Amino acid sequence: MSIFDCALARFRAGGYAIALMSASDHRPGAQIKGGAVFPHRHLTGIGGLQPHEIMFLLDEAEQWVDWNRRHAKSHHPLGGLTQINAFFENSTRTLLSFEIAGKRLGADVVNMHAAQSSVKKGETLIDTAMTLNAMRADVIVIRHMASGAVQLIADKVDCAVLNAGDGSHEHPTQALLDALTIRRRRGSIAGQRVVICGDLLHSRVARSNILALTALAAEVRVCAPSTLMPDAIERMGVTPFTDFDAALDGADVVMMLRLQNERMNGGFIPSTREYHLRYGLTPERLERARPDALIMHPGPMNRGVEITSSVADHPERSAITEQVEMGVAVRMACLDVLTRRARGVEGWA
Amino acid sequence: MSRPLAFLNAELVCPDSGVSTGNLLVRDGAIAATGSIDMPSDAETIDCKGKMLSPAIVDLGVFAIDLDAFHAGGIVRVGLMPDQSPVLDDPGIVQRAALIGKPKLWIHPLAAATQGLAGTDLAEMAINRGAGAKAVATGRRWIADSNVMRKVLAYARDLDLAVVAHAEDGGLAANAVATAGETATRLGLAAAPALAEPLAIARDLMLAEETGARLHLRQVTTEQGFDLVRAAKRRGVRVTCGITPSHLLLSDIAMSDFRTFAHLSPPLRSEADRQAALAALADGTIDVLSSGHDPRGPEEKRLPFVDSAPGAANAELLLALALGFVRDELLPIERLIALISANPARVLGLDAGTLAPGAPADLMLVDRDAPWQIASERMRAKAGNTPFDGLPVQGKVLRLFKGGAALV
Numbered sequence: 234m235s236i237f238d239c240a241l242a243r244f245r246a247g248g249y250a251i252a253l254m255s256a257s258d259h260r261p262g263a264q265i266k267g268g269a270v271f272p273h274r275h276l277t278g279i280g281g282l283q284p285h286e287i288m289f290l291l292d293e294a295e296q297w298v299d300w301n302r303r304h305a306k307s308h309h310p311l312g313g314l315t316q317i318n319a320f321f322e323n324s325t326r327t328l329l330s331f332e333i334a335g336k337r338l339g340a341d342v343v344n345m346h347a348a349q350s351s352v353k354k355g356e357t358l359i360d361t362a363m364t365l366n367a368m369r370a371d372v373i374v375i376r377h378m379a380s381g382a383v384q385l386i387a388d389k390v391d392c393a394v395l396n397a398g399d400g401s402h403e404h405p406t407q408a409l410l411d412a413l414t415i416r417r418r419r420g421s422i423a424g425q426r427v428v429i430c431g432d433l434l435h436s437r438v439a440r441s442n443i444l445a446l447t448a449l450a451a452e453v454r455v456c457a458p459s460t461l462m463p464d465a466i467e468r469m470g471v472t473p474f475t476d477f478d479a480a481l482d483g484a485d486v487v488m489m490l491r492l493q494n495e496r497m498n499g500g501f502i503p504s505t506r507e508y509h510l511r512y513g514l515t516p517e518r519l520e521r522a523r524p525d526a527l528i529m530h531p532g533p534m535n536r537g538v539e540i541t542s543s544v545a546d547h548p549e550r551s552a553i554t555e556q557v558e559m560g561v562a563v564r565m566a567c568l569d570v571l572t573r574r575a576r577g578v579e580g581w582a
Numbered sequence: 583m584s585r586p587l588a589f590l591n592a593e594l595v596c597p598d599s600g601v602s603t604g605n606l607l608v609r610d611g612a613i614a615a616t617g618s619i620d621m622p623s624d625a626e627t628i629d630c631k632g633k634m635l636s637p638a639i640v641d642l643g644v645f646a647i648d649l650d651a652f653h654a655g656g657i658v659r660v661g662l663m664p665d666q667s668p669v670l671d672d673p674g675i676v677q678r679a680a681l682i683g684k685p686k687l688w689i690h691p692l693a694a695a696t697q698g699l700a701g702t703d704l705a706e707m708a709i710n711r712g713a714g715a716k717a718v719a720t721g722r723r724w725i726a727d728s729n730v731m732r733k734v735l736a737y738a739r740d741l742d743l744a745v746v747a748h749a750e751d752g753g754l755a756a757n758a759v760a761t762a763g764e765t766a767t768r769l770g771l772a773a774a775p776a777l778a779e780p781l782a783i784a785r786d787l788m789l790a791e792e793t794g795a796r797l798h799l800r801q802v803t804t805e806q807g808f809d810l811v812r813a814a815k816r817r818g819v820r821v822t823c824g825i826t827p828s829h830l831l832l833s834d835i836a837m838s839d840f841r842t843f844a845h846l847s848p849p850l851r852s853e854a855d856r857q858a859a860l861a862a863l864a865d866g867t868i869d870v871l872s873s874g875h876d877p878r879g880p881e882e883k884r885l886p887f888v889d890s891a892p893g894a895a896n897a898e899l900l901l902a903l904a905l906g907f908v909r910d911e912l913l914p915i916e917r918l919i920a921l922i923s924a925n926p927a928r929v930l931g932l933d934a935g936t937l938a939p940g941a942p943a944d945l946m947l948v949d950r951d952a953p954w955q956i957a958s959e960r961m962r963a964k965a966g967n968t969p970f971d972g973l974p975v976q977g978k979v980l981r982l983f984k985g986g987a988a989l990v
Contacts (some may be wrong), residue, residue: 280768359884379886380770381840400888401770440770464762464773 235355268581271570275387275394278403279444287445291413293566294559298417301337301562309339310569311575314371316340319361320397321347321377326532326557327397327407331374334564340371362386372572375399380437393571395564401435405566407531408441408557411448414552415486417559418527423450428480428522429471430456430512431490431539434463434501438531439490444468456480458511460501477512483524488529489514489539513542527552586614587986592630592947597637597920606635608943609955611985616937630947636919637935638944638982641897642926643719643746643800644875648897649687651875653990655898656946656979658687660875661746661930664694665721671697671705673713680714682861686989690930692719692746694909697733701725704733707741716930717798719746721848724782726752731786735795742806744796744822744929747786749807750848752780759888761849765834769942771887776851780806783816787811789831791819798929799823803851805858812867822929827903828894828969830859838967840887843958844969846874847892862914863921870929871921873900877965895963902975905950909976915950943986952978 270289279287300308316335328344335342346363358377362385365373366372372393375383380400387394398404416422427446433439433455435573446453447470455466466473474480481487492508502508519526528544528551536542545551573581587608593614594602607614607621621627642654642661659978662679664670670679693715697703699722707718718738724747725731736744737928751774752911753803755949758774760766766773783799787810790797802811802823828846833853836844844850851859862868863949876893883890896903904922924935934944956973958966982990 357881357884358886377886379888381888382886384840385884385886399770400886401772403770437770440768463767464775465764465767468764468770 244537251257262571267470274571275396276405276567276571277387277394277396279405279408279441279448280556282448284448286449287412290409290563290570291416293570294409294413294563297561297562297565300476300579301558311572312334312339314340314572314576315369315375316372316568317368317370318340318342318374318397319345319347319365319376320376321382322398324376324397328375330396330557330560331395331564333560334568337561338565338568340568358382358385359389362389366390366392366408371575372568375532378436390494392575395567398437401437401440403441404437405441406560406563407438408445409567411442411488411529411531412531413446413529413559413563414556415451418552418555419485422446423569426454426483426487427451427486427488428454428456429488429490430477430480430514432461432492432501433457433466435493436463436490442488443449443471447471454480454484456512458502478521481518481521484526486527486529487514487519487522491531491533492535492539499515505535506536509538512539513537514544516543519544526550529553529556531556536543584610584986586622587943588623588625588627589635589945589947590621590627590629591632592635594937595634595636595915595919597916597924598654598936598938603632606937606945608945608986611943613937613939613941613943613985615939628947633794633980634915634948634950635945636948637923637937637941637982638946639901639922640926640930640932641875641900642775642870642872642929642935643692643701644873644897645877645893646681646877646964647687647689648875648877648895649683651877651895651897651961652687652981654902654979655873655964656948656982657873657897658944658982658984658989659690659927659934660687660702660931661690661692661716661926663701664692664719665719666856668714669694669699671699671710673706673709676710676715677776690714690716690932690982692717693719694718695738695745696725696730699723700731701727702738706848707738707743711741711743715742715743716932717746719909720748722748722884723747724750724752724755728785728789728929732789732793735789735793735797737793739793742796742931744798744931745790746798746800746929749779749782749786749799751778751781753805754781755848758974759892760835760837760844760847761851763834763852765837769837769887771837771841774849776855777806779804779848780810783807783810787814787819787821790821791817794820797822798822800872801825801829801848802862802868803829803848803859804855808858808862808867815867818838822869822925824869824872824926825859825863825868826872826874826894826908827896827900828874829856830863830907831903832856832969837887838907841969842883842885842887842890843894843967843971845887845890846894849892851943860912863907869921869925871900871904872926873897877961877963878967879965883965883967893967894969895961895965895967898962899956899968899970901973901979902954903970906975910943931976945983945984946979947981949978949980951976954978
């Protein structure tokens with residue numbers, strides 16, 4: 234794909250109805266009406282979603298992208314509904330994104346900073362879930378440090394539950410916003426060579442992205458030092474690399490993961506400068522990827538560690554701020570779709 | 583003097599003498615005779631109607647005293663793990679544990695090998711033996727310091743006490759709740775390579791060989807682990823090893839959907855390791871089959887997987903699950919009975935686990951074919967945390983006797 238094609242893809246993305254017709258993407262969802270297209274009560278992960286269900290959420294998100302860019306935001310489908318953001322683990326960006334998404338849709342958004350709440354007083358997760366349920370929330374967005382914790386809560390409450398990240402398990406809205414960014418910028422997801430590089434062992438972003446991108450027929454390569462590579466990762470349909478240069482060869486998309494501070498300096502890698510030497514995305518290294526390769530990062534970035542500023546701020550190729558924008562749209566789509574049954578939307582009740 | 587007790591028309595299954603049909607006479611709490619014998623006229627008789635009469639189960643390595651579950655499962659003696667509160671490392675505590683179950687349940691304490699199970703200082707093994715301990719154990723954890731483990735083995739050898747060890751390399755297994763593999767990767771659970779087990783076994787075997795101690799590896803669950811034990815036995819190392827039905831019947835995919843009832847220690851292994859365990863059961867590498875009974879209520883299990891306590895409450899299921907291996911022709915019935923009675927009794931230095939005249943009349947009458955379905959909510963155990971919830975099984979304990987006295 235040339236620079237021109239890339240620009241064309243962006244143009245097409247503006248008129249998303251055209252992008253919808255991209256022949257290479259699997260999308261029987263377009264023909265299914267109402268609730269049958271997305272029969273799930275919760276969004277706990279990408280695992281368990283069919284390819285057409287993922288595409289349906291992306292299509293839904295497209296309209297919110299345009300809507301967010303217009304300034305008259307008068308449509309409030311979630312008016313009168315209560316959205317609780319229960320974050321058991323600290324977060325700034327994801328929490329803010331969910332809060333804005335809820336408020337744009339007209340929901341009453343309440344943030345529960347569980348990291349400094351009754352959980353500290355020994356209340357169990359189930360009790361907290363029952364409490365939120367008794368308060369008659371209409372949708373609960375949960376982030377928790379333990380893998381599987383969101384599913385545990387989802388099984389106990391009556392309203393829709395949205396996973397905003399559980400341990401090292403899943404972060405489905407991040408994968409959806411990444412997929413949407415790729416689809417808008419590259420025109421399609423199928424056939425794209427996507428390289429995911431960083432702390433794969435502990436990354437829920439990586440797991441959800443692997444599930445979403447492989448489901449949508451992208452060619453996914455994962456790259457990390459062996460100390461940060463999960464066992465049997467190839468069983469998830471990806472090709473593992475320890476040599477970043479080799480992984481980057483011919484890449485359409487380069488997705489860098491954040492390296493957590495506590496994992497640096499001897500724990501899993503010897504030092505940040507050694508990590509940068511082997512896995513830092515520099516302009517020289519980026520030469521190995523396709524000339525129009527897209528640069529992505531879920532944020533927050535460690536500039537100078539996994540990514541250099543000149544790459545992160547690349548005017549044409551970096552999609553990092555666009556990912557943040559897509560994040561709001563994707564979360565609006567998820568909140569809207571998951572509350573349709575409760576709201577009695579025609580065809581969904 | 584109680585009346586003699588006569589069992590008539592039984593399928594007698596004895597680890598020593600095999601399978602036969604006939605009668606069994608109990609006098610003064612001990613087995614008096616078996617086979618075609620003249621019954622005393624004053625004997626109380628039980629018509630077994632061809633059902634199996636065998637030594638009752640000696641469950642080596644339980645974590646809780648759970649009388650109802652044990653009796654429902656045909657268990658009359660247990661080897662109690664030292665991981666109690668307080669830890670079984672003091673004669674007063676050991677003696678109390680040894681006495682509280684009698685006469686209905688004989689508890690054989692496994693005293694802590696190190697003080698407080700901390701893995702640093704030797705515990706008072708001789709004094710605790712005097713208080714009723716039948717072996718010493720490392721508890722739920724491995725002793726990381728090889729020097730300490732060597733001293734534990736050497737000292738226990740002097741006392742002819744078996745050392746019951748948990749073999750999982752502490753460094754590799756530190757924060758892990760699963761075995762490294764596709765399931766753990768997909769679930770995003772902290773995992774240790776299966777290698778953590780053979781690494782630990784290799785060291786403990788070498789130390790046992792050097793010191794001449796008796797080593798019982800409570801749970802061996804990996805192919806490489808079985809290979810090491812098999813080779814050591816050939817060399818004449820005094821080693822025995824055990825397993826629970828969970829590792830014979832389930833692989834790590836049972837943890838899917840974060841099912842905490844499948845959170846075990848050691849964690850469930852790959853299907854290849856499970857197959858190796860079945861082969862080791864068939865070829866005699868495995869000596870002891872135990873329940874590893876560890877009841878855990880919802881406050882410890884209804885949590886995120888990583889925060890939940892490991893363990894399964896399988897005492898009352900052990901026999902039914904184990905009979906499946908006989909039905910599958912993995913091993914003959916008399917060998918299965920050896921695995922759940924005679925062999926664990928031998929590790930603990932007990933005279934139980936046989937139908938030979940003179941042995942204590944610890945007996946179970948079992949309908950090997952009676953079908954039933956495991957239901958977590960209907961279990962007799964203190965908690966129903968079993969990964970086998972819903973599984974149809976066959977085999978029920980009809981009657982249970984300890985020293986000739988009826989318990990069930």
